[in-house]
Amino acid sequence: MRLILGLVLSCLALGAARAADSATPAPYSPDLADIMAGSQLRQLKLSFAGAQKNWPLAEFEIGQMRKNFADAAQYYPEFDKVPVAKLIKEISEPALDEIAASVKAKDEAGFKKSFARLTEACNSCHQAAGKGFIKIRVPTLSPFSNQVFAPER
Numbered sequence: 001m002r003l004i005l006g007l008v009l010s011c012l013a014l015g016a017a018r019a020a021d022s023a024t025p026a027p028y029s030p031d032l033a034d035i036m037a038g039s040q041l042r043q044l045k046l047s048f049a050g051a052q053k054n055w056p057l058a059e060f061e062i063g064q065m066r067k068n069f070a071d072a073a074q075y076y077p078e079f080d081k082v083p084v085a086k087l088i089k090e091i092s093e094p095a096l097d098e099i100a101a102s103v104k105a106k107d108e109a110g111f112k113k114s115f116a117r118l119t120e121a122c123n124s125c126h127q128a129a130g131k132g133f134i135k136i137r138v139p140t141l142s143p144f145s146n147q148v149f150a151p152e153r
């Protein structure tokens, strides 16, 4: 009897250990604030790329930011009752289209103007979301001393 009980218990223990081993974590779903931290990084790099007329880098950063916003809209179509997907479609995407056009045209003045508009779009959504204390501005200094923003010559 004891032997059987022992066997049963060790089988159970083995099963539990196996289950723990093979337990896969739930698929990773990013926090909205983490997606936003990504767009903050892109906003900064985009600013320096544009200021130094590195148009290929600017185009790349716009693409990355579009992906950030697409993720935000997909994972958080509504966040704290804020229609994130709708606001992205109505304010961020037009601002991104405008800046993309200025990059394509290598239009420095147009870039500056549309970059300001893009930055305003960040803040208008933060205000709508009751997070007006997250205030984005045109960056003045790059913390990325490990990346060259000037274009190849």
Ligand code: HEC
Pocket (backbone or CB within 6 Å): 032, 033, 034, 036, 037, 039, 040, 041, 043, 079, 082, 083, 084, 085, 087, 088, 092, 118, 119, 121, 122, 123, 125, 126, 129, 131, 134, 136
């Ligand atoms: C459609 C709405 C919307 C737009 C557009 C938007 N944000 Fe956000 N952002 C949010 C919300 C909502 C939060 C707060 C998330 C939370 O409470 O977890 C946030 C948070 C943030 C944060 C805080 C992240 C942290 O952990 O410190 C930063 C930085 C940020 N946004 C940057 C940006 C930048 C830069 C842009 C524009 C290029 C932008 N956001 C555009 C909705 C938006």
